[in-house]
Amino acid sequence: MSNHEFFRQVWGYTPVDYRTWPAKAVPQIQQLTLHADFATDQLQVVLTNQNGVMPLQLTSMTVSCYRAGARCWEQPLTVHERDDLVLDLDQTVLSDPVVGAIQRSDSIVIRLILPRLTYLSSGVVTYSQLNFAVEQRQLMDHQVIAQRDQFIMVRNNPRMVYFFGVCGIFMHISTSKHVVSVFGDSIIQQGFFANRLRESLYLSASSKYGVVNCGIGGNRVLYPTDPAMDQWYRHGIAGVDRFEQDVFGLDTPDTVIILHGINDLIQQKMHPGEEEAVADVIRGLQTYSTICQRRHTPALIGTLMPLGTSQFYSQAVEEKRQALNHWIRNQQEFSGVIDFDQALCDPQRPEQLRSAADSMDGLHPGDAGGLLMAEAAHHVLAQLDIERNQE
Numbered sequence: 001m002s003n004h005e006f007f008r009q010v011w012g013y014t015p016v017d018y019r020t021w022p023a024k025a026v027p028q029i030q031q032l033t034l035h036a037d038f039a040t041d042q043l044q045v046v047l048t049n050q051n052g053v054m055p056l057q058l059t060s061m062t063v064s065c066y067r068a069g070a071r072c073w074e075q076p077l078t079v080h081e082r083d084d085l086v087l088d089l090d091q092t093v094l095s096d097p098v099v100g101a102i103q104r105s106d107s108i109v110i111r112l113i114l115p116r117l118t119y120l121s122s123g124v125v126t127y128s129q130l131n132f133a134v135e136q137r138q139l140m141d142h143q144v145i146a147q148r149d150q151f152i153m154v155r156n157n158p159r160m161v162y163f164f165g166v167c168g169i170f171m172h173i174s175t176s177k178h179v180v181s182v183f184g185d186s187i188i189q190q191g192f193f194a195n196r197l198r199e200s201l202y203l204s205a206s207s208k209y210g211v212v213n214c215g216i217g218g219n220r221v222l223y224p225t226d227p228a229m230d231q232w233y234r235h236g237i238a239g240v241d242r243f244e245q246d247v248f249g250l251d252t253p254d255t256v257i258i259l260h261g262i263n264d265l266i267q268q269k270m271h272p273g274e275e276e277a278v279a280d281v282i283r284g285l286q287t288y289s290t291i292c293q294r295r296h297t298p299a300l301i302g303t304l305m306p307l308g309t310s311q312f313y314s315q316a317v318e319e320k321r322q323a324l325n326h327w328i329r330n331q332q333e334f335s336g337v338i339d340f341d342q343a344l345c346d347p348q349r350p351e352q353l354r355s356a357a358d359s360m361d362g363l364h365p366g367d368a369g370g371l372l373m374a375e376a377a378h379h380v381l382a383q384l385d386i387e388r389n390q391e
Contacts, residue, residue, distance in 0.1 A: 007097075008179050009046075009251035010038055010210030012168030013124040014189075016217070017051040017225075019232040021152040022121040025164075027139035028114050032166060035131035036065075036106040037202050037210060038173050043102070045077055045095040045110060046168030046250065049087035051232075052122040057115055058165055059084040063098045064109040073100045077110065087165075094170065102171075104202075112165055113139060123164040125153060125217075128191035128367065130199060134163045168212070168250060178254040180381070181212045181247045183239075183288070185263050187305070188215025192359075192370025193259075193377075200374045201381075209381070212253065214246045220263045221284035222276055235263075240287045248295060255384065257377060258288055259302035259340065262363075265320045266312040278323045289333040298335035300380055302373075303328050306345045308352035310362030318351055336380050343376040344369055 011034065045063065049056040061077035061084075076083040078096045087093065102108065126132075136145045147154040151162045180201075182194050194213040201209035218225070218235030219242075225235040236242055239260055247256055264276045264284075285301065292299035303325040307313050325341055344365060346354040353362065357369030365373060 006175070007042075007044060007170040007172050008177065008210065009168055009212055010171045010173065010177075010179060012046065012212040012250070013126065014214050014216055014246050015048055015050040015122055015167050016125055016189075017121070017233040017236070018123065018153060019051055019053055019121040020230050020234060021156075022053055022119040023151045023153075025114060025118050025120045025150055026145070027116055028145060029137045029139055029142070030112055030114065030163060030165065031135045031137075032110045032163060033133045034108055034169075035202075036102050036104055036108050037198065038102075038171050038177065039104045040102050040171040040173055042097045042099050042172040043108070044097055044170040045166060046092060046170070047079065047085065047087065047095060047165055048092040048167045049122050049165075050090055050092055050167075052087070052089045052120075054119055055089070056087040056118065056120075056122065056165060057085070058087070059113045059115050061085070061112040062110075063100075064111070065100055065102050066107040066109060067103065067105075072106070075100055077112070092167070097172070108169070110166055114164075115139070120151075120164050123162050124167055125160045125162050125189070126191040126213075127159050127161065128195040128370065129161060130191075130195040130367070132195065134161055170251070171210075177208045177210070179210045179212060179251065180255045180257060181214050181253040182257045182259070183214040183243065183247055184259040185215060185219040186217035187262070187364055188213060188259055189217045190215070190364060192365055192367050193373040196367070196370040196374035197377055200378045204378070216242075218263060219260070220267075220276075221261050221281050222264055226271075240284045243288050244291050248291075252295060253297060255381065256288075256292055256297055256299040257302065257338065258285070258299060258334075259304075260288075261285065261324060262304050262307070262321070265304070265317050265324065266307075269312045269314050269317055278320050278327075281324060282327055286333060298384060300336045300338055300377070300384070301328055301331075301334040302338040302377075303341035305340050305365070306351050306353055307363045308349065309358070312363060313351075336384055338377050338380045340373055340376060343372050
């Protein structure tokens with residue numbers, strides 16, 4: 001074991017507050033499968049009941065490693081040397097280290113049992129399943145449970161995938177490896193960008209980056225969840241209030257990518273008479289920069305992408321987007337700019353997403369759009385690496 005190795009968070013999501021839509025979950029087995037990306041000899045799992053409405057009991061927890069489809073090893077997943085756990089409301093814990101050789105091309109499988117009927121209001125939602133899969137089976141007969149049958153949020157939006165209890169992975173890796181946290185709203189949360197960026201960085205020559213997803217759907221820079229839309233915080237607290245905890249609470253990333261602000265700009269379309277000034281959104285984004293500078297962490301900021309065919313579009317919103325993007329492109333407070341707008345706009349109609357990138361709602365990029373975003377981000381990260389090496 002090298003003295004230059006330590007535990008870093010290399011994968012993760014920000015849990016969503018579903019206290020308004022608690023799901024009555026039957027006793028079941030949940031299995032998460034994800035690509036390792038890094039070689040390691042130890043890992044730890046972040047287990048959470050953040051936003052829970054009742055204690056979350058998890059039992060018979062295990063971690064397995066698969067190579068070329070065959071299981072290499074399986075180890076108990078324990079906390080204080082026990083593989084059964086009861087998480088209190090809003091409790092998050094880090095597991096004991098799980099020891100086992102993992103190659104970067106391996107798959108990691110995390111398995112846990114929900115032993116009793118539980119109202120779940122804590123968990124993670126994602127849309128992209130690139131190099132990731134989740135499966136839930138009934139505990140008694142091992143029949144697969146269709147997510148729409150037990151999770152209200154998936155029934156309301158079948159594109160979602162939901163899992164509970166797990167929100168992050170730490171690996172024992174060398175100091176030469178870097179971690180990127182991506183922060184923002186649903187464009188980040190849906191995972192098309194984060195997962196494509198993770199894949200792009202994995203396939204690159206350096207292959208030294210992990211990616212942590214800190215997105216929350218509907219989140220705004222300046223204000224918390226609108227109580228008219230949700231009595232709790234399904235869209236999160238204000239970005240300026242959650243940024244430091246969500247990005248730096250479990251680990252300190254090497255780089256932060258920020259794509260945030262579109263939900264602030266569209267408020268006047270969603271709620272006529274309510275407006276958030278561009279200058280105020282800029283001050284909020286500057287708060288992110290100040291926090292990153294204080295923590296000596298480079299931060300890259302992305303331009304806001306077009307939404308010309310979205311239900312939230314108006315000429316006034318477009319003028320605000322252009323004004324905010326002008327500031328983003330010309331400011332000197334962040335360590336770099338990723339021009340997502342340029343990468344994804346339709347060259348003939350720049351106020352719209354190019355059709356191949358659109359998820360078909362005019363606002364959110366789909367998988368092809370996530371790939372374009374990843375390519376743009378990868379280019380800027382590579383330039384940042386060059387600058388780091390020259391220091």
